[in-house]
Amino acid sequence: MFKINCLNQIANVGLDLFTDNYEMVDSFNEANAVLVRSSSLHDQELPRTIEAIARAGAGVNNIPLDKCAENGIVVFNTPGANANGVKEIVIAALMMAARDIIGGINWVNSVKEDPEVAKLVEKNKSKFSGREIKGKKLGVIGLGAVGVLAANAGNKLEMEVYGFDPFISVNAAWKLSKYIKPTKSLEELYQECDFITVHVPLTDKTKEMFNKETLAIMKDGVSILNFSRDSLVNDDDMIEALKSGKVHRYVTDFPNPKVCGVQGVIAIPHLGASTNESEDNCAIMAVEQLMDYLENGNIKNSVNYANCDMGVCTLAGRLAINHRNIPNMLSQFTSAFAQENINISDMTNKSKGQWAYTLIDIESSSSDCIVKKIREINGVLKVRVIK
Ligand SMILES: NC(=O)c1ccc[n+]([C@@H]2O[C@H](COP(=O)([O-])OP(=O)(O)OC[C@H]3O[C@@H](n4cnc5c(N)ncnc54)[C@H](O)[C@@H]3O)[C@@H](O)[C@H]2O)c1
Numbered sequence: 575m576f577k578i579n580c581l582n583q584i585a586n587v588g589l590d591l592f593t594d595n596y597e598m599v600d601s602f603n604e605a606n607a608v609l610v611r612s613s614s615l616h617d618q619e620l621p622r623t624i625e626a627i628a629r630a631g632a633g634v635n636n637i638p639l640d641k642c643a644e645n646g647i648v649v650f651n652t653p654g655a656n657a658n659g660v661k662e663i664v665i666a667a668l669m670m671a672a673r674d675i676i677g678g679i680n681w682v683n684s685v686k687e688d689p690e691v692a693k694l695v696e697k698n699k700s701k702f703s704g705r706e707i708k709g710k711k712l713g714v715i716g717l718g719a720v721g722v723l724a725a726n727a728g729n730k731l732e733m734e735v736y737g738f739d740p741f742i743s744v745n746a747a748w749k750l751s752k753y754i755k756p757t758k759s760l761e762e763l764y765q766e767c768d769f770i771t772v773h774v775p776l777t778d779k780t781k782e783m784f785n786k787e788t789l790a791i792m793k794d795g796v797s798i799l800n801f802s803r804d805s806l807v808n809d810d811d812m813i814e815a816l817k818s819g820k821v822h823r824y825v826t827d828f829p830n831p832k833v834c835g836v837q838g839v840i841a842i843p844h845l846g847a848s849t850n851e852s853e854d855n856c857a858i859m860a861v862e863q864l865m866d867y868l869e870n871g872n873i874k875n876s877v878n879y880a881n882c883d884m885g886v887c888t889l890a891g892r893l894a895i896n897h898r899n900i901p902n903m904l905s906q907f908t909s910a911f912a913q914e915n916i917n918i919s920d921m922t923n924k925s926k927g928q929w930a931y932t933l934i935d936i937e938s939s940s941s942d943c944i945v946k947k948i949r950e951i952n953g954v955l956k957v958r959v960i961k
């Protein structure tokens with residue numbers, strides 16, 4: 575029986591996939607696997623019982639990836655599962671940045687009791703006039719699952735679209751419209767664009783990429799859309815740029831006390847992926863990946879360990895070993911099996927950075943003795959008997 579703990583609300587269509595062999599538990603400390611959305615795990619102790627954590631979403635900055643890897647915990651995410659939801663809200667944000675729809679609605683609500691409201695509207699509407707996005711230049715930073723869709727949508731809205739992503743994947747490049755203009759540097763994109771939307775993960779390199787210096791390069795009156803992460807933007811510098819008119823509007827999915835209520839800020843309560851469709855897609859993908867890992871030891875879409883797939887084990891035994899990516903590990907595993915006179919039928923070893931993972935199928939079920947022997951090898955982080 576596998577015990578699952580949900581730290582955030584996960585769509586039922588995903589949770590319903592768990593069979594009778596799974597039990598939902600309220601405590602993180604009791605769980606074998608955890609489903610999470612935006613809750614932070616940075617200050618959590620990681621009990622030995624936890625084998626895997628699945629992030630039902632894309633961003634994993636709320637999870638300590640190396641600390642998890644060190645504890646033999648595989649962390650999954652659900653690439654692309656909520657990308658369309660974000661693309662659609664980016665389109666709405668472009669419209670809200672270009673037209674003062676929000677200011678207009680707020681004003682109408684403030685005069686709603688006036689019997690002359692219809693007349694007042696016609697008299698005052700010019701205060702809320704805006705501009706059109708057709709023909710304007712849109713810069714998309716980060717051409718992954720969301721960025722590609724946002725760039726292609728901008729093109730369909732007849733915008734001139736510029737893209738920047740030095741690490742673009744082949745798969746993403748295939749999906750990108752041929753009309754998107756690649757820029758060689760961020761500076762080029764900043765200088766050209768009237769609207770800039772950012773779709774990169776929050777890392778040490780991208781943190782506060784929108785700051786005094788980079789904002790200064792941009793066009794006067796640029797609008798900036800942030801549906802990625804709060805800390806990509808230096809808030810003090812953004813507020814300064816809004817006050818001076820350098821930035822016309824800042825649309826953010828990440829309200830915080832500094833930016834909320836500032837003139838020109840449109841703060842949305844992290845709704846990018848809050849659609850039934852995105853929540854369902856993320857939940858299904860996260861649960862399927864967890865189940866395949868717990869039941870078969872297979873890894874798909876992990877962000878701290880490499881993908882590894884040996885299908886369903888048809889032999890007597892399978893062992894999963896999380897270990898450091900250092901020399902001589904495999905020979906120590908194989909000699910441990912040889913000493914126990916156990917024949918290895920199949921074996922896969924994959925690594926990602928400093929972490930490695932080995933699946934071993936054997937012709938007899940694994941004894942406590944072999945498990946103990948492997949656990950004692952220096953560099954082994956976790957050994958799991960799958961079968
Ligand atoms: N608001 C929401 O609800 C919501 C939903 C989904 C994703 N997100 C955020 O958006 C981010 C992107 O999501 P995604 O699904 O497109 O992820 P993704 O991994 O598919 O794409 C990220 C892209 O950013 C690129 N990139 C990384 N560093 C870069 C840099 N310095 N400059 C330019 N490009 C860089 C990568 O090469 C990759 O193509 C996530 O990390 C997450 O933080 C937010």
Ligand SMILES: O=C(O)CC[C@@H](O)C(=O)O
Pocket residue numbers: 611612630631632633634656844846847848
């Ligand atoms: O779970 C959510 O609602 C937000 C998810 C989003 O921020 C992501 O990174 O995928």
